[in-house]
Structures are given as C-alpha cells and as structure tokens.
Amino acid sequence: MHRLSTHLAAVDFSWRTRVGAGIAITHGWGLVVNPGARIGNNVTLFHGVTLGRDRISPDGNRQTEYPVIEDEVWIGPHAIIVGGVTIGRGSRIAGGTFVTESVPPYSIVSGNPSTIVKTNCTPDVMNPAPL
Structure with a gap:
C-alpha cells in the first residue's frame, strides 16, 4: 500500500514517522520524509521538501542521524534538511535552503x-490545530 500511494502521489512519507497534530502539506509533490525524522505540531511542509538522514561531516565521515522539526515550523519548497539537526520552534526555512546545522x-x-x-x-502557522 505504501509503495502504491508513494507512486500515485509522488510523496514518500512513511507511516512510521512521528508527526504531531496540525501538519500542513502544501502541494506535496516530491516530498520525502525519512521514517526516523520527528515532526512537531502545526508544521507546514511545501513541495519538494526532503527531511533526510545522512550527512557528510566536516571531516568527511557519513553520519546517520535524523532531523527533529519542532512546533510551528514553516519549511519552504525544495528545502533540504539532513542529519541530526533540530529546527527550533517557530522557525522558517526558506525555499531551496540546504540545512546541515541546527537552527535556533x-x-x-x-x-x-x-x-x-x-x-x-513570528511563526507562520496556516491552520493551527487546537492542542
């Protein structure tokens, strides 16, 4: 079922990903979310966003870690967030941004x-879920 829905919607978003209430997926085509990622409440994801696991550290080694997206974060089109980074509450990630370090x-x-x-x-939350 997951493969069929991934193919039909062009979205790879595992049912195993921990997701809070009020997630908004705007134009989800091309969205890729690793199962190990954690997404907080009232987060907005645009098309082409990648929440990946591996990143190459400054010393050249591969690190397998997963991003944590805190509450009320807005992630613009085609942004890429990889590794064990935390995107702090209420932050905004501009379209096309490549994030490999935590964001306050x-x-x-x-x-x-x-x-x-x-x-x-100021956080940009489209339709906040009552928590």
Missing part, C-alpha cells in the same frame, strides 16, 4: 549552506 527557535534561514538571516521571527 524563531529564526529564518536561507541559502546553501544555510545562514540565519533573521532572529525573533
């Missing part, structure tokens, strides 16, 4: 490699 809460990051472009931002 209420930050906006952009670019490849990702750079914090603003702190103390």
Whole structure:
C-alpha cells in the first residue's frame, strides 16, 4: 500500500514517522520524509521538501542521524534538511535552503549552506490545530 500511494502521489512519507497534530502539506509533490525524522505540531511542509538522514561531516565521515522539526515550523519548497539537526520552534526555512546545522527557535534561514538571516521571527502557522 505504501509503495502504491508513494507512486500515485509522488510523496514518500512513511507511516512510521512521528508527526504531531496540525501538519500542513502544501502541494506535496516530491516530498520525502525519512521514517526516523520527528515532526512537531502545526508544521507546514511545501513541495519538494526532503527531511533526510545522512550527512557528510566536516571531516568527511557519513553520519546517520535524523532531523527533529519542532512546533510551528514553516519549511519552504525544495528545502533540504539532513542529519541530526533540530529546527527550533517557530522557525522558517526558506525555499531551496540546504540545512546541515541546527537552527535556533524563531529564526529564518536561507541559502546553501544555510545562514540565519533573521532572529525573533513570528511563526507562520496556516491552520493551527487546537492542542
């Protein structure tokens, strides 16, 4: 069933991924979420987002870890988040951003490699789930 739904929807989102209430998947085509990733409450994911597991550390070794997306995070189109990073509560990840380091809460990051472009931002939650 998973293979069929993945093929038909062009979305690879495992039923084993831990996901909080209020997730919003906007134009999900091309979405890839590793089963080991954790997603908090009221998170928005756009098309082409990848929440992956492996990243290459600065010393050249492969690290197999999984991203943690905290509550009220907004992740734009084609953003890639890999490794054992934490995306802090209320943060926004701009489209096309490549994230390999943790992001503090209420930050906006952009670019490849990702750079914090603003702190103390306001979360962007489309339809918050009552918790």
